[in-house]
Amino acid sequence: MAKPKGKKAVKSSSRKESRQKQQQELDKLQERINNYDPKVDESSISQFSDLPITQNTLQGLKEANFVSLTDIQRKTIPIALKGEDVMGTARTGSGKTLAFLVPTIESLIRNKITEFDGLAALIVSPTRELAVQIFEVLTKIGKYNQFSAGLVTGGKDVKYEKERVSRMNILVGTPGRISQHLNEAVGMETSNLQVLVLDEADRCLDMGFKKQIDNILGHLPPTRQTLLFSATQSDNVKDLARLSLTNPQRIGVSSDQEISATPESLEQYYVKVPLDEKLDVLWSFIKSHLKSKILVFFSSSKQVQYTYETFRTLQPGISLLKLYGRHKQTSRLETTMKFSQAQYACLFATDIVARGLDFPAIDWVVQVDCPEDAATYVHRVGRSARFGRQGKSLMMLLPSEEEGMLKRLKIHKIDPKFMNIKQKSKKSIRPQLQSLCFKDPTIKNLGQRAFISYFRSVHIQKDKDIFKIDELPAEKFAASLGLPGAPKIKIKGGADNKEKKNASRKLLALAKADDDGETKDESSKVRTKYDRMFERKNQTILSDHYLKMTDAKGDDDSDDDFMKVTRKDHELNEDELPDLTLPNSKRQAKKALSKKASIASKGNPSKLVFDDEGVPHAIYELEEEEDFIKAGDAKTQKEDFVAREREVMKETDEVDKEVARQKRQEKKRKRKEIERRAREEELGSGDEEPVVATLGGIDLERDMEQPSSDEEPVSKKPKWFEEENKKTKKDEFVEYEQPETLEDLESLTAKLLGN
Numbered sequence: 009m010a011k012p013k014g015k016k017a018v019k020s021s022s023r024k025e026s027r028q029k030q031q032q033e034l035d036k037l038q039e040r041i042n043n044y045d046p047k048v049d050e051s052s053i054s055q056f057s058d059l060p061i062t063q064n065t066l067q068g069l070k071e072a073n074f075v076s077l078t079d080i081q082r083k084t085i086p087i088a089l090k091g092e093d094v095m096g097t098a099r100t101g102s103g104k105t106l107a108f109l110v111p112t113i114e115s116l117i118r119n120k121i122t123e124f125d126g127l128a129a130l131i132v133s134p135t136r137e138l139a140v141q142i143f144e145v146l147t148k149i150g151k152y153n154q155f156s157a158g159l160v161t162g163g164k165d166v167k168y169e170k171e172r173v174s175r176m177n178i179l180v181g182t183p184g185r186i187s188q189h190l191n192e193a194v195g196m197e198t199s200n201l202q203v204l205v206l207d208e209a210d211r212c213l214d215m216g217f218k219k220q221i222d223n224i225l226g227h228l229p230p231t232r233q234t235l236l237f238s239a240t241q242s243d244n245v246k247d248l249a250r251l252s253l254t255n256p257q258r259i260g261v262s263s264d265q266e267i268s269a270t271p272e273s274l275e276q277y278y279v280k281v282p283l284d285e286k287l288d289v290l291w292s293f294i295k296s297h298l299k300s301k302i303l304v305f306f307s308s309s310k311q312v313q314y315t316y317e318t319f320r321t322l323q324p325g326i327s328l329l330k331l332y333g334r335h336k337q338t339s340r341l342e343t344t345m346k347f348s349q350a351q352y353a354c355l356f357a358t359d360i361v362a363r364g365l366d367f368p369a370i371d372w373v374v375q376v377d378c379p380e381d382a383a384t385y386v387h388r389v390g391r392s393a394r395f396g397r398q399g400k401s402l403m404m405l406l407p408s409e410e411e412g413m414l415k416r417l418k419i420h421k422i423d424p425k426f427m428n429i430k431q432k433s434k435k436s437i438r439p440q441l442q443s444l445c446f447k448d449p450t451i452k453n454l455g456q457r458a459f460i461s462y463f464r465s466v467h468i469q470k471d472k473d474i475f476k477i478d479e480l481p482a483e484k485f486a487a488s489l490g491l492p493g494a495p496k497i498k499i500k501g502g503a504d505n506k507e508k509k510n511a512s513r514k515l516l517a518l519a520k521a522d523d524d525g526e527t528k529d530e531s532s533k534v535r536t537k538y539d540r541m542f543e544r545k546n547q548t549i550l551s552d553h554y555l556k557m558t559d560a561k562g563d564d565d566s567d568d569d570f571m572k573v574t575r576k577d578h579e580l581n582e583d584e585l586p587d588l589t590l591p592n593s594k595r596q597a598k599k600a601l602s603k604k605a606s607i608a609s610k611g612n613p614s615k616l617v618f619d620d621e622g623v624p625h626a627i628y629e630l631e632e633e634e635d636f637i638k639a640g641d642a643k644t645q646k647e648d649f650v651a652r653e654r655e656v657m658k659e660t661d662e663v664d665k666e667v668a669r670q671k672r673q674e675k676k677r678k679r680k681e682i683e684r685r686a687r688e689e690e691l692g693s694g695d696e697e698p699v700v701a702t703l704g705g706i707d708l709e710r711d712m713e714q715p716s717s718d719e720e721p722v723s724k725k726p727k728w729f730e731e732e733n734k735k736t737k738k739d740e741f742v743e744y745e746q747p748e749t750l751e752d753l754e755s756l757t758a759k760l761l762g763n
């Protein structure tokens with residue numbers, strides 16, 4: 009008679025059975041994926057449950073109320089599941105986020121990626137806010153899977169970040185921060201990377217992020233799957249496709265039409281407004297739409313600040329908010345949340361929020377300043393009328409912009425209707441603005457900076473059929489801002505100074521790209537001198553399940569860098585500093601004085617700029633810019649020699665790096681093998697441990713069990729953790745659901761940190 013099996017043996021065999029069952033399920037799914045033919049099968053797919061995806065993902069989707077597929081999801085997900093490279097283009101608000109997140113998660117499941125496999129998916133977003141949004145959706149739909157996921161959008165606590173980043177299976181972040189981690193994080197292993205996603209791909213690939221993206225690509229294995237998504241595609245995307253995609257499937261748009269149409273449910277209007285009447289029109293518009301949620305776009309952060317401050321003082325009767333790059337990260341997140349939750353509010357913003365952000369139920373998108381091109385128009389207006397909802401947009405065009413802009417939009421079959429402004433419904437706020445500028449030098453200073461920023465923004469535009477700086481009524485515009493006169497603007501470099509113009513253009517493109525406050529390598533050469541003046545303290549958000557909020561100081565942007573500004577009637581000199589800087593605290597006053605002393609010791613600056621605290625910064629830009637241009641001249645013999653030496657060293661370095669990489673990989677393989685064996689033994693040895701490392705309930709247990717040198721030892725688990733651990737696995741998911749308010753987020757952070 010056979011000996012009855014022991015308890016352990018029964019458990020072990022049931023575990024074996026369940027693993028076999030899982031494998032069978034995966035094999036079946038793989039077979040369905042392999043047999044999928046879009047021409048035959050596409051029409052039969054309408055719900056997520058029709059897709060060959062795992063029960064875990066289906067459950068996550070269902071709980072987040074995602075049941076039916078959108079068009080872009082139906083077309084791209086099955087193709088992406090096959091492992092093919094995809095360039096997906098679809099209207100704004102049509103559900104592209106799930107179109108790349110579902111196949112990304114499924115790829116990791118099918119490749120049996122576990123917490124020990126390092127980085128397996130990288131999701132790149134051009135802005136911090138969008139990265140946060142993507143991460144939130146990921147944590148919702150992926151919570152039943154066993155991966156770790158992190159959010160990196162800028163860094164302060166580098167050591168802490170590096171330690172964690174190397175343990176993440178999925179990383180969502182902005183190009184600058186991801187690139188930095190790939191360069192610097194020691195244990196960051198990318199050889200298992202399965203999927204690279206670029207959301208807002210054309211934006212990620214434009215000049216401002218080029219270096220970072222190239223650097224990221226250099227770190228990734230060539231065999232990966234690449235998914236590119238955007239409502240607009242561009243030549244840059246094609247470049248990337250040529251460089252690193254394998255027979256990419258273009259889905260959602262034909263190759264001759266690079267910009268998809270705007271949402272059908274969007275009513276689009278434009279008005280013709282002289283520059284000096286824009287603020288009156290905006291004010292009147294807001295006053296007549298107090299029961300609305302309005303998003304207003306300006307071309308620069310200074311205009312946002314000026315309009316926000318003045319309108320706030322004049323109190324239109326609706327809650328006003330502002331959002332632009334180089335703003336404290338905590339304020340940015342707070343504003344995003346406030347605007348998301350508000351029923352009626354008006355948000356003044358730069359193009360930092362133009363892409364991807366999914367603010368619910370925006371009634372109106374107003375473009376005070378003309379978008380730089382059709383793609384920007386599409387993304388801006390796409391913040392409204394999302395996912396089939398109704399929405400409206402209004403674009404203000406100067407008489408000089410009207411013809412050119414409408415022509416550009418027509419090419420992409422966008423035809424906003426002309427809206428007439430009834431003169432009697434337009435109220436002039438010029439007297440109030442003049443009085444504000446007269447009474448409050450800070451407002452006047454903001455107005456001057458807004459004026460300069462606007463001219464600068466027009467100057468840097470490429471499309472001169474639309475943007476005609478010579479036709480702008482400078483004096484009238486200044487008066488409309490309440491200023492006593494137009495600040496004098498001198499455009500640096502002669503018209504035929506090509507080199508200077510190119511350097512400027514490069515810098516300006518980067519200034520635009522840098523609105524998010526991310527570091528840009530591309531311009532490192534040209535920016536060095538600016539960095540000295542505008543050195544930023546970047547903000548870290550590193551999160552594996554939670555956001556760690558830290559304080560950051562946003563610096564002034566370099567609005568004035570391309571135009572020298574002096575007052576019309578006299579040159580700006582140091583004696584004026586106390587007047588203009590208006591330090592409103594002792595600390596600021598002290599800072600201003602010490603800055604002034606240091607300026608004096610360096611001789612005469614070419615110009616002075618003022619940061620957000622009113623502190624002056626001297627700019628010695630002319631000599632430095634010339635130095636930069638000269639750097640391109642013929643090299644001396646000595647320079648040639650140094651260059652050759654450098655080349656040899658670089659080659660040697662490459663070889664060393666490769667050897668080191670191979671050694672690391674070998675070491676990692678061995679370590680993984682040992683860990684796997686240990687796990688197998690542990691699993692086979694008795695009591696089943698609950699799985700705790702998940703997308704939703706991430707890594708906590710593992711971190712506790714394997715503390716690094718500077719982490720708390722196992723015995724010092726925080727009390728709340730012990731208590732939570734008593735609950736069932738399901739309870740944990742509920743407990744750690746994505747926080748909805750800033751307060752939730754902060755308390756969760758504190759909780760997770762054990763404070």
Ligand SMILES: Nc1ncnc2c1ncn2[C@@H]1O[C@H](COP(=O)(O)OP(=O)(O)OP(=O)(O)O)[C@@H](O)[C@H]1O
Binds near residue numbers: 364
């Ligand atoms: N299958 C679905 N069922 C229900 N809602 C969905 C579905 N897919 C997406 N949504 C919702 O539609 C909205 C827009 O989705 P998403 O942000 O992914 O659009 P997008 O195409 O990426 O837009 P953009 O081009 O502006 O980045 C979101 O609120 C999202 O939750």
